[in-house]
Amino acid sequence: MSAKYPLLSRIDSPADLRQLARGDLKQLATELRDYLLQSVAQTGGHLSSNLGTVELTIALHYVFDTPRDRLVWDVGHQTYPHKILTGRRDRMATLRQLGGISGFPRRDESEYDTFGTAHSSTSISAALGMALASQIKGESRKAVAIIGDGAMTAGMAFEALNNGGMPHAGKVPDILVVLNDNDMSISPPVGALNKYLARLMSGKFYAAAREGAKGLLKNAPPLFELARRFEEHAKGMVVPGTIFEEFGFNYVGPIDGHDLDALIPTLENLRDKPGAQFLHVVTKKGQGYKLAEADPIAYHGPGKFNPAEGLKKPATPPKPTFTQVFGQWLCDMAAKDSRLVAITPAMREGSGMVEFEKRFPGRYFDVGIAEQHAVTFAAGLACEGLKPVVAIYSTFLQRAYDQLIHDVAIQNLPMVLALDRAGVVGADGATHMGAFDIAYLRCIPHCSIVAPADEAECRQALTAAYEQDHPVAVRYPRGAGVGTAMAGDLQPLPWGRGEIRREIKKPLPGQRVAILAFGTLLYPALEAAERLDATVANMRFVKPLDTELLQDIARRHDAIVTVEEGCVTGGAGSAVMETLQAAGVTLPVLALGLPDEFIEHGDPAKLLSLMGLDAAGIERSVRERFVDRAGRLELVRAASNG
Known part of the structure; x- marks a missing residue:
């Protein structure tokens, strides 16, 4: 490695970085960018966003005394350069793999990861808390929040800004907010704020005119001073600084986020200034890798690939993913019903809505990274007789829980929540696992939950949900199913059956065991049942639960096993036990699902196997709980443990 990366191979911590001469940093950036590209090409992961933060990361660690000074990264998918420079360079081959390093900052992974992130718009709040903690403890350190322009569309960022510029005990906290303006989040950003930030980018006349005028007027000092004063009054009308200064921050920028000669002295000046500072840097996603620069969305989170060739289409078309099934259903239903409107919180590509936007632009709404607004906005649409479909990841709906209860469920408004990434998502880890949606939705009055087992049922479940006059969540996993052929019509699932x-x-x-499967774990349950000779029910609906089917199964069997790709605590298995108890039915029930812990990153199939949710694991759990060595159901033990 030392031959190919002579400078980078010497960097085992930011302290080593700070020993380099400033003139060596451009070469280090070149090495770091190439190492990053080659590494991600071997493991897969977030690429475009990380290529865009190479120089910014170097400058931050060069100027600030990390980890004493706190760096808080927003979202966290742009922290691979940070990981490489903070002692994890040689572990990049394990990125996002079971037992390896995370794709996001984690406090238990490194002292340089001062705050765990993966969801959006939390950095300013966290950094402000750290800054005020230092002030209260009498410690001198800087807290730096690095936030992308897409994350600035969330209300939480502005709540923190509103608080950040205010004095506490007579002193404004020492915080620096770095806005990494790359005109991208994951999907292209939307809304008035993005247009405001883009005002300068629409034409570079301001910077050019300013520098040119400086050169002319320096020879006439009185005119230069007059022009300087005029600029101070006029710049707020031209550059996007006024809004941040009104929050109490000293605004600086925008500056080129790839120019180390501009970044480092600017950061040094801001480091030494007390109070609330705001630096606006402009970067380019995919910087330095032409293919990613040209298509930053495609290279946002690629799998393994050859950097010399770029991303290639597979030789044989893959099975359609559940996301694609949703996208096709959305277009088909919109063609049938003009009331349908679709909403996404900045996840157009991830939620499969690209084609819908093309075909029905007037009925498509990307509200930015603003999940709370998305749900209440949909409620307003529903109040006026439209039929909103909110496409949102299970983990992101958690951020709009109050809105779902207060603005949707209490008013019993018709709405479809298309919950992508339900269950185990794999490489993104605990922050993105869709583990909790069944438990947190099941307790909400008026709200139904459908868990289709395959692609065909997913399409039917969405139709059934759309036909209801109350809120319904349809949960489906990341990736493809078993490849079930889908009908072209819009036939719904029988409701609640x-x-x-x-x-x-x-x-x-x-010896009669019945396995009740909720969602895609139906298929490993069927495989296990062949070896156990057990009954298998495809329950489909968590709420309303098919109580008629459940009671029939309870009458004809000696024990019940529930299987779900969601947390066991409060999940579908709990619903079954509650229903049996309410009916006065005493029967042993074994609930299988995700354990009461946060699930690590790794290959989804491997994770399911480790948690006993593959066919072998289901069979093993049933035998360990109910079956003796002679193959007979042990009713006494089952009853005492059930």
Whole structure:
């Protein structure tokens, strides 16, 4: 490595970086960018955003005394250069893999990761808390929040700005907010703020005219001073600084985020200034890799690829993903019903809505990274007789929980929540796992939950949800299903009805086990049931639960096993037990699902296997709980443990 990366190979911590001569930093940036590209090409992960923060990361660690000074990264998918420079360079081969390093900052991974992130718009709040903690403790350190322009569309960022410029005990906290303005979040950013930030970018006349005028007027000092004063009054009308200065921040910028000669002295000046500072830097996503510069969305989170060739389409078309199934259904239903409107909080590509935007632009709304607004905005649309479909990841709906209860459910407004990434998502780790939606939705009155088992059922479930006059969540996982053929029509699932998919072949008294599957774990449950000779029910609906089917199964079986790709605590298995208890039915129930812990990053299939949610794991759990060595159901043990 030292031959190819002579400077980078010497950097095991930011202290090593700060020993370099400033003239060496451009070469270090070149090495770091190439190492980053080659590394991500081997593991997959976030690329465009990280290529865009190479110089900014170097400058921040060069100027600030990290980890004593606190760097708080927003979202966190742009921190690979930070990881490489903070002692994790040689672990990049394990990125986002089971047992390896995370793709996001984690406090338990490094002292340089001062705050765990992955969701958006939290950095200013966290950095402000750190700055005020230092002030209260009498410690001298700087807290720096690095936030992207897309994350500035969330209300939480402005709540923090509103608080950040205010004095506490007579002193404004020492905080620096760095706005990394790359005109991108994941999807292209939207809204008035982005247009405001882009005002300078629409034409570079301001900077050019300013520098040219300086050169002319320096020879006439009185005119130069007059022009300087005029500029101070006029710049707020031209550059996007006024809004931040009104919050109490000293605004500086915009400056080129790839120019180390501009970044470092500017950061040094801001480091030494007390109070609330705001630096606006302009970067380019994918910087230094032409393919990513040309298509930063495609290279936002690629899998493994050859950097010399770029991303290639697979030789054989892959099975459609659940996201694609949703996208096609959305277009088909919109063609049938002009009341349908679709909303996404800045996840057009991730939620499969690109085609819908093209075909129905007047009925498509990207509200930016603003999940709370998305849900209440949809409620307003529903109040006027439209039929909103909110496409949102399970983990991101958590951010709009109050709005879902207060603005949607209490008013019982018709709305479809298309919950992508439900269950185990894999490489993004605990922050993105869709583990909790069943539990947190099931307790809300008026709200229904559908868990289709495959692609065909997903399409039918969405139709069934759309036909209801109350809020309905349809949860489906990341990636493809088993490849079930889908009908072209818009036939709904029978509302609130499950189905028996396998019956016991030899129903011997005392040995009759039924597996109730919710969602895509139906298929490993069927595989396990073949070896166990168990009944399998495809329940489909968590709420309303098919109580008629459940009671029929309870009458004909000696034990019930529930299987779900969601947290066991408060999940679908809990719903089954509550229903049986309410009906006065005493029957052993084994609930299988995600354990009461945060799930690490790793390959989804491997994670499911480790948690006993593959076919072998389901079979093993049933045998360990209910079956003795002779293959008979142990009713006494089951009853005592059930």
